[in-house]
Amino acid sequence: MQQELKSELTKQLILDNAFNLFYKSGFKSTSIDKIMKATTLSKGAFYHHYKNKKQLGLEVITLKVEKRVVNGMILPLKQTGNAFNILENVFLNRLKSFPFFEKQHGCPMNNLINEIGDHEVAYQLALKNIVENWKLSLMTLIERGQAEKTIKNTLSSKAIAVYLISAFEGIRGIRKLYNDDLILDDYLLGLSIYLQQVKY
Amino acid sequence: MQQELKSELTKQLILDNAFNLFYKSGFKSTSIDKIMKATTLSKGAFYHHYKNKKQLGLEVITLKVEKRVVNGMILPLKQTGNAFNILENVFLNRLKSFPFFEKQHGCPMNNLINEIGDHEVAYQLALKNIVENWKLSLMTLIERGQAEKTIKNTLSSKAIAVYLISAFEGIRGIRKLYNDDLILDDYLLGLSIYLQQVKY
DNA sequence: ACAAAAACATACTAACTGGTGTTTTTTATA
DNA sequence: TATAAAAAACACCAGTTAGTATGTTTTTGT
Incomplete structure (x- = not known):
């Protein structure tokens, strides 16, 4: 029993x-050696717990x-209250409060999507699964807002969800190219124009 | 003189x-050996023409x-005619007509941004330069539209430009995770909602 | 107390990495 | 046609890669 726990801890x-x-360095640039040096364990320990790099x-x-996206972007959508305000809050206020490191290195999910999303079907499916969860949660919130008349009910919830996600992931890549947040201000202003159109 | 030409051809x-x-395979996954195997020239030939992989x-x-982005996304903005219509055409009609290969593998620029945009200052600057060119060309078109009253003149041209680019690059990554164009339809519908708000 | 199993360590391989130095071939020109 | 210089071929390097084989230590059930 204690062994199982230790194994879980090591994993x-x-x-x-x-x-x-x-x-920090990308998937392909990071070797098993570097990872295990960081853990201060040996390579043998790695191959005891994982079949290969792909499984890892x-x-x-x-x-x-997935946990990061769920905690940061999906769970906040599930609060009670004015659906439009929640949407506005999550997309408008969250971005600028990200720590410097995460502004500089972009979105972990988006980085993986663009680096290896088209290299292995297994990666593709695992990443798609996260995006789909996010999309569906957004749609649920938007449809609630439409029912409660805080969001225009003539618009496709799926279309709004996909466009919001696209722009969010897009800017997180583009921000990497800049050394300050000015580009984020422009993005946020552009987003607020979008939200105006979405508001009931 | 003929030698210079041949050298240029080899490069x-x-x-x-x-x-x-x-x-197709990403920057880091592609070795000099693989590139030179594809050219049917030798590795020596490579190092004759280029200092190292970074310079390449x-x-x-x-x-x-840059040429791809200029030809595909920037030059079309410089046509004469209704500025709003041009914006709509370039962003709404272009995407779905991309060849299958380019849907499957995303945007070459966005791939590089997310794979190596934060790894080397030189890459960062070169990529930023393209984005800035694109952004400025979009702003010029939008401001023309505002002067000609085809685009709402209360809105920040820079904000619109940045948001359009963000969403475009974002969806090109996300599309890689799917095996059909349904997600593009949602994106395009979401975009058209945005353009409605931008239209005069 | 002891055997089995799990956890981890060490040492290694074979292929591949970016890059270098040298030799051979091709080319322009005198 | 001789020659100098450019272009390309070739062999090689030291370092790194994912992965393996085999060892040692620790935990566990009996």
């Missing part, structure tokens, strides 16, 4: 370090990346 | 193959990637 240690290094990558996506 | 051959492989990467960005 978490590997997973955490892998996520951080994938995020998949677990990083489904366990670490 | 172009390397550049073309490098761009294609970077696009920069030339691919400034000569190949």
